[in-house]
Amino acid sequence: MSQQKIGTKCVQAGYTPGNGEPRQIPIIQSTTFKYDTSEDMGKLFDLEASGYFYTRLQNPTNDHVAAKIAALEGGTAAMLTSSGQAANFFALFNICECGSHIVASSSIYGGTFNLIAVTMVKMGIEVTFVSPDSTEEELNAAFKENTRAVFGETIANPALTVLDIEKFAKVAHEHGVPLIVDNTFPTPVNCRPIEWGADIVTHSTTKYMDGHGAAVGGVVVDSGKFDWMAHADKFPGLTQPDESYHGIVYAEKFGKEGAFITKCTAQLMRDFGCIQSPQNAFILNLGLESLHVRMPKHVENGLAVAKFLEGHDKVAKVSYPGLESDPYHELAKKYLPNGGCGVVSFELKGGREAAESFMKKLRLAAIETHVADARTCCLNPATSTHRQLTDEQLEAAGIPAGLVRLSCGLEDKEDLIADIANALQ
């Protein structure tokens, strides 16, 4: 299976029907599953056998789609969550607890920033934010005795910084902790962080993976490479008996390949219940089937729009890692040789007011709190997604108040550029 190319996996991985079975992944729209004896079911509760008993823990539709995404990322296991927020929370909380510390890139999605900087702090989990451009020495200085994870985004939403995954992974591993990478923007079609040393990969599947603005969702993928037992003292949740499952030691029973996702399902999904509905998993899979066809078009449109904006006299600055003038172009060439995504960020001369009046005049591009679907849309982060952030935090995250985030959809690029040109006039 792993020899297959990415497009084949987009279409076929995760589900192989048997003789006479449905060609498309069936939607198992059932909360519960029937057993002949209590003993049969008891084995599932004890994690002695694998199978289904209640959709909050596992559902066959979800498992097929998760298996496809695991194959796309080159991981060993994956779980779907109800949203990207739930995916990032689960990825972190599966190995962090009250008293832990996280090192995170400051250039991340506003919702994730809030999760780590505010909500998880209330749970007693500390964070140190670092610049995505940090040197190894600067990264090393951010670690503490209680650091349990490093977090960053391959291409940050909306700052469009590119993470030096190899560097972040190396430093994380020197400190005996995993690197978690949110790979939402490039998708595994354009970058597979596990190939560069990331241990856990997350997504908001709400974005390109679904790709049609139809279903909110998330996914956590485990590379199966991190050796929890080698750092047993740091990760007692994986390396010591779980009393809520009769003393199972996840890292022993499920090995490097299965421990992380099994614990995440058995504990976090059981207790927090952020399950993706089977209906949404089905919709997500329809998007995945064409992901490898859509991403090159998003990239083509993004690059064309970025080049147009770069040459326009009303535009102060354009961020798009595919542009040669972009400070992240070298990293993009390394990690995103086929291009990154269709999202372009730019700052208009005239700041917040100019951005607002420009957006009002657009006809094709709609103002939406969304990115990364088939229809072009735009947003001013400072007045929407990032409005919780102070001006200093906005600067640190690389998001000036007059920034417009434009997500290029799948329309013809000539029409998009004409719309933008008209609105800029």
Ligand SMILES: *Cc1c(COP(=O)(O)O)cnc(C)c1O
């Ligand atoms: C949208 C987004 C999220 C949050 O995902 P939801 O599905 O909206 O919960 C997390 N990370 C990134 C990079 C995103 O773009």
